[in-house]
Amino acid sequence: MSEFRQNMATKEWVIVAPSRGKRPSDFAKLTIKRPPVPSFRADCPFCLGNEAQTPEPVYIKSVADKWQIRVVPNKYAALQPDLAAARSYVGSFLSAKGYGIAEVVVETPEHNKTIATMQLSEISAILTAYRERQKEISKNEAINLIMIFRNYGPLAGTSLEHPHSQIIATPMLPPHVRNPIEQAVMHFDKYGTCVYCDMIEEERRQKERIVLETENFLAFCPWAARTPFEARIYPKRHAASYVSINDKEIEDLAGVLRTMLGKLYNGLDNPDYNYILRSAPVGDEDVRYSHWYLMIIPKIGTPAGFEIGSGIYINTVAPEESASYLRDINPEVTGEATII
Ligand SMILES: [Zn+2]
Ligand SMILES: [Zn+2]
Structure with missing residues (x-):
């Protein structure tokens, strides 16, 4: 039997309509099988020794004289930092030059790793790089939105094998980002609480959608998940922006992230996925109504006409099942761990 469910924070609806006779493990068969890849490719601009093929790094972390992480400007970005941010009109239509910041976080020198197969110290270094770049980019007065995300696999929007994530920062705060903030403000005005803190408390009370909990984080498949196996990681401590994460919390988050991605790797046969780190806009780092989180969306199925037209997603696996x-x-990736 299908059911409408509302996202408590955004007020968006989903339809949970489990497909008959399908078990969660059946979804693994929909993903693309990737062949093993080598640890180095001469034609990869992100591999060790090919540093000259990328612009100068804006952030680098080295271990014993060897770089571990490089953050470089994205050569092929849709946005460029050397343009004016001013807006103008074309007739009645608003426009602005494509000003923005686009960076690639090269997560490791090794071509054939992924977060599910990395050491915790490597993942902590990636999460620290995110924080430091977000802090640095936040100083730019023309920037209002900073998105940090990882596209993994062709279905998730990348054909680049080398382990990487991206940062894109824009002057624009689009309705897609603004609308949930306005909902959170209204919730705060009504109840005096952060809607996300309330949601976390409710998920903890109901328990059945929780995948794991640590000292600082809760990972669960949310009540109104839009897609099968969609999962979110929330800090239990209220904080509107990822910039406030401390080193101890980063270590904890590294473990949670590897566990979640390891479970997807083993449970869904190394699926393509996007993860997205969402924070309050620049300047709103300390507000009481907004809460940062990391969302993981395995790429299973494609939004079709009804989803595109209505914004109502049909989720064929109940989040409790996911x-x-x-x-x-088991989150531990063993055996053919060189498959990215
Ligand atoms: Zn490479
Ligand atoms: Zn909160």
Whole structure:
């Protein structure tokens, strides 16, 4: 039986309509099988020794004289930092030059790793690089929105094999970002609480969608998940922006992230996915109504006409089922761990 569910924070609706006779493990068969890849490719601009093929790094972390992380400007970005941010009109239509900041976080010198197969110290270094770049970019007065995300695999929007994530910062705060903030403000005005803190508390009370909990984080498949196995990681401590994460919390988050991605790797046969780190806009780092989080969306199925037209997603695996399935999966990636 299908059911409408509302996202408590955004007020968006989804339809949870489990497909008959399908078990969660059946979704693994929909993903693309990737062949093993080598640890080095001469034609990869992000591999060790090919540093000259990228612009100068804006951030670098080295271990014993060897770089571990490089953050470089994105050569092929849709936005460029050397343009004016001013807006103008074409007739009645608003326009602005494509000003913005686009960076690539090269997560490791090794071509054939992924977060599910990395050491915790490597993942902590990536999460620290995110924080430091977000802090630095936030100083730019023309920037209002900073998105940090990882596209993994062709279905998630990348054909680049080398482990990387991206940062894109823009002057624009689009309705897609602004609308949930306005909902959170209204919730705060009505109840005096952060809607995300309330949601976390409710998920903890109901328990059945929780995949794991640590000292600082809660990972769950949300009540109104839009897609099968969609998962979110929330800090239990209220904080509107990722810039406030401390080193101890980063270590904890590294473990949670690897566990979640390891469970997807083993449980869904190394699926393509996007993860997105969402914070309050620049300047709103300390507000009480907004809460940062990391969302993980395995690429299973494509939004079709109804989803595009209505914004109502049809989720064919109840989030309780997704969570229960993921809870039982061993997150440790062994054997053919060189498949990215
Ligand atoms: Zn490479
Ligand atoms: Zn909160």
